[in-house]
Amino acid sequence: MTADGRPLLSRAVHDRAHLARLLPDPTGGRPVRVLTVDAQRTVPVQQGASGPELMWDERPELPVGGIFLGEADGVPYAAVRGERSPTVSGRPVDRWAGLRDLGAELGDLDAGLLAEAIGILEWHERHRFSPLTGAATTVERAGWTQRDPTTGAEFFPRTDPAVIMLVHDGADRVVLGRQAAWPPGRFSILAGFVEPGESAEAAVAREVEEEVGLRVTDIRYVASQPWPFPQSLMLGFTARVEGSQDIRVDPTEIEEARWFTRAELRTPDGLLAIPPSISIARHILDLWMKDGLPLSPR
Structure with missing residues (x-):
């Protein structure tokens, strides 16, 4: 950071x-x-x-x-x-x-x-073609708008909001998961896209329950970061598990997920790899490791 x-x-x-x-x-x-x-x-x-x-x-x-x-x-x-x-x-x-x-x-x-x-x-x-007519758009405003030449409609750069959240138990553990496409041993905090008509906080709760079967509360905003691969804005949160802490992985979402303690992340066994410093996932994890996040205990 x-x-x-x-x-x-x-x-x-x-x-x-x-x-x-x-x-x-x-x-x-x-x-x-x-x-x-x-x-x-x-x-x-x-x-x-x-x-x-x-x-x-x-x-x-x-x-x-x-x-x-x-x-x-x-x-x-x-x-x-x-x-x-x-x-x-x-x-x-x-x-x-x-x-x-x-x-x-x-x-x-x-x-x-x-x-x-x-x-x-x-x-x-x-976005080289109009979503209204399929006509090739013309670029205006020094590259910051596109126009449909047949209807005159303007289109502006799109950013997709995504949530990324550190799920914790209110004490010394967090949930990390991994996707099958990642290198062996790579784990990170959970993430997902905000759906139409949904708040960022609601997306946090929904994505956590969908991916690992946990219900969360005390959802708190941490920071945001652009992630132009291709056009996301990552909205970082923390969330505390409420109720059962048993993880139930949805295999269509992630390959594996489990609880980790601070000690495990401070002294990795060589088989664990966390996100690189460029990512907001690492930013949030580093803050949690240093007790620098506003987490409320149970």
Whole structure:
């Protein structure tokens, strides 16, 4: 987590400059730094003195197809989908890497811009046609809206709310589960998508009961983090088990789930792997390990 306690992908510091999107040239005629994102969602990286840094292509203007991300210290930033290149603005690329690989190591500015770039480009990739008529949409507002050319209807970037929750017993145990597709030994806290007409808190209770057969109460919000794979916003919660603590796994949801103590997570046996630091799951687990969550006892 960050020094001020935020999840690592929630530390954007740039100005999104949303009003500038309405202008014919959101950059105001200034040179713009453009990040190329390839089809595998990776970006060019160079190794700086204090860690990896994104490699921004200096352009005199916003390129065709470029999406305006905002600005920082008077410098406009944009992203564009493109192919890998061995150089950027004449500088050799050290490697191409993705947000999962880089997010925890990047500085605040680069981390926030990269999360935004991945999210908005993924939206464009998946929403190129009008859901009303099937017509190919036109892109407007510097990449922040799409329009149906036949009806004039506007469509805005979509974010899917998902809940992720640390289920505890009010004392020293939490429930962790694993999906069959994960690497052997990988466990994490539970998660699921919010359904239409449902509050986030109701989604927490429903998902926990569906996945592991437990009823929960005392549902408390912790933090949120964008997760643009492709377009989720993770809403983090804690929830205390009420009643039976017997886990009944739904095999269509997860492969395995069980209770873990703090001692087990502090001294893993080599067969247990918890989420990487880039995820909000790890953020919430780390807070629980340090008694840094507002948990109420039974």
